Amino acid sequence: MPSTTLASLTTLRLGGPAEHALTISSPADWADAVRAIGQRDDQAPVVLGHGSNVIASDAGHPGTVVVMNTEGITATRVDDTTVDVTVQAGQPLTDLTAWAAAEQLAGIECLAGIPGTTGAAPVQNAGAYGQQISDTLDHLTVWDWEMNCMRTLPAEACRLRHRDSRFKNNPGRWTILTVTFHLIRSAAAPVAYQPLADELSVPVGTRPPVAEVTAAVLANRHRRGLLLDPHGPDARQAGSVFLNSPVTVTQADHWSAAGCPVHTDSDGQLRASAGWLLEHSGYRPGNKIADGIRCSDRRALTLTAHDGATATGFAQALTELSAQVEIATGIKLRPEPMLVGAWA
Numbered sequence: 175m176p177s178t179t180l181a182s183l184t185t186l187r188l189g190g191p192a193e194h195a196l197t198i199s200s201p202a203d204w205a206d207a208v209r210a211i212g213q214r215d216d217q218a219p220v221v222l223g224h225g226s227n228v229i230a231s232d233a234g235h236p237g238t239v240v241v242m243n244t245e246g247i248t249a250t251r252v253d254d255t256t257v258d259v260t261v262q263a264g265q266p267l268t269d270l271t272a273w274a275a276a277e278q279l280a281g282i283e284c285l286a287g288i289p290g291t292t293g294a295a296p297v298q299n300a301g302a303y304g305q306q307i308s309d310t311l312d313h314l315t316v317w318d319w320e321m322n323c324m325r326t327l328p329a330e331a332c333r334l335r336h337r338d339s340r341f342k343n344n345p346g347r348w349t350i351l352t353v354t355f356h357l358i359r360s361a362a363a364p365v366a367y368q369p370l371a372d373e374l375s376v377p378v379g380t381r382p383p384v385a386e387v388t389a390a391v392l393a394n395r396h397r398r399g400l401l402l403d404p405h406g407p408d409a410r411q412a413g414s415v416f417l418n419s420p421v422t423v424t425q426a427d428h429w430s431a432a433g434c435p436v437h438t439d440s441d442g443q444l445r446a447s448a449g450w451l452l453e454h455s456g457y458r459p460g461n462k463i464a465d466g467i468r469c470s471d472r473r474a475l476t477l478t479a480h481d482g483a484t485a486t487g488f489a490q491a492l493t494e495l496s497a498q499v500e501i502a503t504g505i506k507l508r509p510e511p512m513l514v515g516a517w518a
Contacts, residue, residue, distance in 0.1 A: 180230035189230025223291030231515030263293025281310035304366030308334035399472020
C-alpha cells in the first residue's frame with residue numbers, strides 16, 4: 175500500500191498525504207483488502223470513487239484510503255418490463271446512465287452527467303431534474319466495519335432523503351460494494367422540470383424515449399456548465415458547493431416573487447435555489463473568492479481551485495459565503511461537498 179496524496183485522488187486536487195492507499199480493481203480483491211486494513215489500521219478506511227464531491231484535508235489521512243475502481247453491470251430480468259440491474263461500486267455513474275439509455279431502461283436517465291461513481295451516488299442520494307437515486311434503488315451490498323461482515327441493505331434501510339442518507343451521517347461505518355436498481359423497460363419518467371422540458375421542446379409531464387431524455391440532460395448540463403471537464407479551465411472543482419436551501423412558506427413566497435426558483439423536494443420540503451441566492455448576494459461567475467479560489471466561469475455555485483488554493487481555504491470560503499448569503503437573505507446555505515481526512 176504505497177503512500178500517495180489525497181490531492182491526486184480528488185477532482186479539487188487538494189489534500190495532503192494518505193499514509194496508505196489501496197486500489198480495489200475487482201470484487202475478488204475485497205476480502206484481501208479487509209484483512210490488510212484490519213492488520214494495519216484501528217479505524218475504518220476513507221473510501222473514494224472519483225473524489226468528485228469531497229474536500230480532502232491539507233493534513234491528509236493517517237490511515238488507509240481505499241480507491242474503489244470495481245466496474246461491472248449485471249442485468250437480471252424480473253418480468254416482461256422490469257429488470258434488476260446490479261452495478262459494481264466503482265462503475266462511473268455516467269457510463270451506467272448511457273448503458274441504461276441504450277437498453278431503453280427508465281429510472282435513472284435524469285442522472286446523466288453527474289460525476290462520480292455509482293457506489294458514491296447513494297451517499298448523497300444523488301439527483302437532478304426531479305429524479306434521484308432513491309426513486310429506483312432496490313438494495314445495496316455493503317461491508318459493515320462495525321460488525322466486520324458483508325450485509326445487504328434494502329433501500330428503506332438506507333434512509334435516503336434529499337441529498338442525504340445514513341451513509342453521509344455516519345461516514346466510515348459502511349463501504350458500499352454494489353448497488354442494485356429496479357429499472358423499467360419503457361419510456362422515460364414524466365419530465366418534471368421546466369428547463370428539461372424546454373430542452374426537449376415538450377410540455378412538462380411528457381414521457382419521451384429514455385435516450386432522448388439522457389441526451390437532453392447532457393446538453394442542458396453542458397450549457398449550464400455542469401459537466402466536469404478534466405481538461406477545462408474549471409477542472410479543479412467539486413460541483414455545486416451548496417445544497418438548495420429549505421425555506422418556509424413565507425420565505426418561499428417572498429423570494430419566488432423576487433425571481434428565485436423554488437421547488438418542492440421529494441420529502442415535501444420547499445427549497446430555494448442556492449445558485450440564485452448566491453448571485454443575488456453579489457457573487458458572479460468568475461469572481462475571486464479567496465487566494466486560489468474563484469467562482470467558475472460558467473456559474474457562481476461552482477467554486478474552482480487554482481494555484482495557491484488549500485483545502486482549509488476552500489472550506490473557509492464556503493463558511494464565509496454561507497454567512498454572507500444569510501446576511502443578505504436570511505437563508506442559510508449548507509455545503510454539499512463532504513470533508514474527508516484529518517480535520518481539526
